[in-house]
Amino acid sequence: MVHGYDALDDKTLNTRTGKGGLGIARRENLEAYLFLLPWIIGFLVLTIGPILASLGLSFTDWQVGLGMNFIGLENFRLMVVEDDLFKKSLGVTFNYSLMALPAGIVVALAMALLLNQKVFGIGVFRTIYYLPAVTSGVAVAMLWAWIFNSEFGLLNWALDLINVKGPAWLLEPRWALPAFAVMSLWGAGGLMIIYLASLQAIPQTLYEAAQIDGANVARQFLHVTLPMLTPTILFNLVVGIIAVFQTFTNAYIMTAGGPNFATYFYVLHLYNNAFGYARMGYASALAWVLFVIVLVMTLAVLRTSQYWVFYSGEKE
Amino acid sequence: MSLQAPADKPQGWTFTYKTRRAVVQLAVLLVGSAVFLTPLGWMVLTSLKPTEQIFLFPPEFIPKPVEWDNYAEAWSQGEFWTYTQNSTLVAALNIAGNIFGSSLPAFAFARLRFNGRRVLFLIMLSTMMVPIWVTIVPTFLLFKFFGWNGTLLPLIVPGFFAVPFYTFLLRQYFLGISHELEDAARMDGANSLTIYFRIVMPLARPALATVAIFAFVYHWNDLITPLIYLTDEKLFTVALGLSRFRNSYRMEMSHMMAAATFALVPVLIIYFFTQRLFIQGIVLSGSKG
Numbered sequence: 001m002v003h004g005y006d007a008l009d010d011k012t013l014n015t016r017t018g019k020g021g022l023g024i025a026r027r028e029n030l031e032a033y034l035f036l037l038p039w040i041i042g043f044l045v046l047t048i049g050p051i052l053a054s055l056g057l058s059f060t061d062w063q064v065g066l067g068m069n070f071i072g073l074e075n076f077r078l079m080v081v082e083d084d085l086f087k088k089s090l091g092v093t094f095n096y097s098l099m100a101l102p103a104g105i106v107v108a109l110a111m112a113l114l115l116n117q118k119v120f121g122i123g124v125f126r127t128i129y130y131l132p133a134v135t136s137g138v139a140v141a142m143l144w145a146w147i148f149n150s151e152f153g154l155l156n157w158a159l160d161l162i163n164v165k166g167p168a169w170l171l172e173p174r175w176a177l178p179a180f181a182v183m184s185l186w187g188a189g190g191l192m193i194i195y196l197a198s199l200q201a202i203p204q205t206l207y208e209a210a211q212i213d214g215a216n217v218a219r220q221f222l223h224v225t226l227p228m229l230t231p232t233i234l235f236n237l238v239v240g241i242i243a244v245f246q247t248f249t250n251a252y253i254m255t256a257g258g259p260n261f262a263t264y265f266y267v268l269h270l271y272n273n274a275f276g277y278a279r280m281g282y283a284s285a286l287a288w289v290l291f292v293i294v295l296v297m298t299l300a301v302l303r304t305s306q307y308w309v310f311y312s313g314e315k316e
Numbered sequence: 317m318s319l320q321a322p323a324d325k326p327q328g329w330t331f332t333y334k335t336r337r338a339v340v341q342l343a344v345l346l347v348g349s350a351v352f353l354t355p356l357g358w359m360v361l362t363s364l365k366p367t368e369q370i371f372l373f374p375p376e377f378i379p380k381p382v383e384w385d386n387y388a389e390a391w392s393q394g395e396f397w398t399y400t401q402n403s404t405l406v407a408a409l410n411i412a413g414n415i416f417g418s419s420l421p422a423f424a425f426a427r428l429r430f431n432g433r434r435v436l437f438l439i440m441l442s443t444m445m446v447p448i449w450v451t452i453v454p455t456f457l458l459f460k461f462f463g464w465n466g467t468l469l470p471l472i473v474p475g476f477f478a479v480p481f482y483t484f485l486l487r488q489y490f491l492g493i494s495h496e497l498e499d500a501a502r503m504d505g506a507n508s509l510t511i512y513f514r515i516v517m518p519l520a521r522p523a524l525a526t527v528a529i530f531a532f533v534y535h536w537n538d539l540i541t542p543l544i545y546l547t548d549e550k551l552f553t554v555a556l557g558l559s560r561f562r563n564s565y566r567m568e569m570s571h572m573m574a575a576a577t578f579a580l581v582p583v584l585i586i587y588f589f590t591q592r593l594f595i596q597g598i599v600l601s602g603s604k605g
Contacts, residue, residue, distance in 0.1 A: 031509075038476065039417075151371070246448070
């Protein structure tokens, strides 16, 4: 078991260093760092460097073409006190995550339960349900803008069949964000696959034990399936939060943030400041706020996990 | 604890219950399939309709006559052949870059012992969470400093440095490769590079294929990077070219849907032929380290 990742900590390593010359361990050390080079360079130049540079720039008023001055925390004061669009975009993003994340998690779980059955042709159904998740980007956004068309769109036709007069969706401030949430459910197959993999990893013996104890299907779901899936729900929640805060393409293509800023997502504001008005200092401040929000929310969710996430290994 | 065998139930009842259950399941699955497929079907049908058939309520689903010309016209309204070449080039180089740039560090994390392995691995994992928007401004300025903005380089070069997600995915796969071959090769004096090229990489082909597919889909669909760096239409990718379609209001809906269909077809074809790899990649990334 010498090779297992956990079997070896750094201490054992040093004891293996040879007496003179290049010991086996030291040579392996050198080799390993050469293998790591693509990551180390990428990490320094394309990740941590830019993160720190962003922080530095966020204390300046730099606008491309104009001068750069150190202005301390002025950018952050502007954000909170004067920039209404900052607050608006933050509100839009939070509202959307409150709609899309819970709905996505529930729908994807329902899909996974459905697709975990042993039915004839289940493989074909899985292929179909997952299909929309691999499509994304501009083409899909254009398609959905057409589906949400108030007069000739497919969705309002379907609603008309059950005698519901559909709203103008992307043209109405009240309905534009829910429209985005509806669209996101179409791609719920991505989450579904993760649930499906976890469902299939639940030991059959747990269900057998529950049956012997007389648990019906509903109780088996509540007391076996759901607790065993909580780590997956946690994972999906964290990934979902990070994804929602990066919603760009759909909003850029379908509504450009409208109507009346109803779909003005946070990164649209960042994009406009950086690449529309070339306000690099202010955009960097916005980027750092995004970074902190994502970090805090992720940590907060992980913090709460001890109250609701069940790890089957921990009781041993 | 009651030990009632299922055989206590009347046989006929079990049969009808099972049958009824299967029928309901099948019906629900079929309705779901219709819901998931309809938008794509609607896209294709719209792309084949003559203009006068598009703005009708209730809609007519079957194009009459079928206007294949919509595709030719959509194609001629943008420089789609150029876009396609650019997207293919960007995707192909990123596939190569991602495979090497991510598998080398993954090999170190999975198979070599070195000081600070645990810490570096945790750092790499945590950078998976960093949204690209956090680094986008300084990266843009850096590439501007290099004189790369307005060229395809910002879309290609970063791909050659490890992508944390793929590195993690490949490391998970490498961990599972047996050590017997490696030990034998080491006995014969093989160094790590030989082991990487001759043993681990050939055995990891399915995982490498998964990375290739993910990289293709990501770069084929990506709008943000081309949007920020490209200005010359000769260098536009399909996604960026398509986004300009959207902004021109004279565009006919049938032409837009034809262009959208064209942009989605490569991804759909790859998905149909390689579904297993997609799913394996997701399962692998969820497995514990």
